[in-house]
Amino acid sequence: MLEFYKTFEDGITKKIDAPQHGCWISAIAPTQQEIDYLINEIGVLPEFVKASLDEEESSHIDYDDDEAQTLVIVDYPNADEDDAADENTLLYTTLPLGVVIMKGYIVTICLYDNLNIEDMAKGRIRGMNTDMKTRFLLLLLLKIAQRFLIYLRQIDRVSSRTEKRLHQSMRNQELIQMLGLEKSLVYFSTSLKTDEVTLNKIMRGKLIKLYEEDQDLLEDVLIEIHQAIEMCNIYSNILSGTMDAFASVISNNLNIVMKVLTVITIVMAIPNIIFSFYGMNVNGFDGTMWWIPALIAIVACIIATLIFKKKDMFH
Structure with a gap:
């Protein structure tokens, strides 16, 4: 699905029918025809599109001097929708999101629909402007970091409820849920560390031009990422200790x-x-x-x- 958005002089971002200079192009699970359009009509490098659609791709920055294009791939958290009917059986993973900064456009490419892109498209992000590519990227990264924090708090709540049920019964369901949460925290920890490395590269200002007014925003993103990493480590240690304790209790x-x-x-x-x-x-x-x-x-x-x-x- 290809959609085009542009921020107008009144500061409101609206959906447009065709790409214009300074617009944002959102590609979610694009078809082969849409991929060809991005490559042939918009001019996005084929390897950038391929990397953005690779589910195993880790967070990094790539730059092409000839085409003056920069690819930023960042991992964002995702709740497994198959088990979303019961919050107590939620599993969490991370998926890549590609952001291509090029002359005239900023393009986001991802395999699945996600809340971060949805919030950007619906204008829920204050200060967003499709003409300001660096600010757009930093606002998206800030939203992803905040989403990590939200999901980490959800994991903590689910873990606490599961632990209370484990005090009353020793069923396999609760143990499997605890194991799933522990695995989710491993995914989060790995992705957050790679996102931190990517942010540090952005902070150097060599691959992406940084403006003075965006420094505070970049610092906010780094603070949120560091907080998420600390929370992830704390919850992972607590959950690991709890699993060991309950293994001893069961024995x-x-x-x-x-x-x-x-x-x-x-x-x-x-x-x-x-x-x-x-x-x-x-x-x-x-x-x-x-x-x-x-x-x-x-x-x-x-x-x-x-x-x-x-x-x-x-x-």
């Missing part, structure tokens, strides 16, 4: 269950042993005296139960 609970079952088995084996002796061919026992071994078995069971209870073997 301990299993040992307790086995101990109780062993004690019950021993107590129930006492009557069987006594009546086995009574069932042997032994002279002197009359059939009318059946209550004697029964009484002995009952007394022996009670004594064994009291001994085990005193040693706290039923807990």
Whole structure:
């Protein structure tokens, strides 16, 4: 899907029918025909388009001197929509978003629709101007950094709820959810570190021209990224410690269950042993005296139960 947006003199960004000088071109999951249009009509380098549509591409900056084009690929967080019906089973991943800065246009290319592009398209970002390419890029990066923080807080809330349920039951569902959250934090941590490297390259001002009025905005983006990295590390350590603790709890609970079952088995084996002796061919026992071994078995069971209870073997 190709869409064109332009910020007019009144500061309002509107959707336009065809590309104009100073407009923003948004390409979301483009078809082959749309890819050809970007390459042949707009002039985007084929390798830049290919890199932006590679799901495994990591965050980096690339520059082409001949065409005077700069490609910035940044990872943004994404909630797995397949499990979005239940927030307690949400899984999070990261996906690449390509931003091509070229003469006359700024182009964003991504594989899937995402909230960051949607917010930009609907004018929810204050100060956005499609003519100011550097500011546009920094505002998009700031939005992505803030999205990381939002999802990290969601992960923390889901983790806390899952932990409370784990106190009451030891089902596989809760453990799988905790494992999924831990994996999500690994994705976030890796992507945030590569995004930080990309931002540091932008800050040098060699590949992307930085204006004096954008310095504060760039610093804000770096602060948000650093905060997200710190939060990610903290939540990852907490979740890892929680998983280890619950692994120990589950193992301990299993040992307790086995101990109780062993004690019950021993107590129930006492009557069987006594009546086995009574069932042997032994002279002197009359059939009318059946209550004697029964009484002995009952007394022996009670004594064994009291001994085990005193040693706290039923807990």
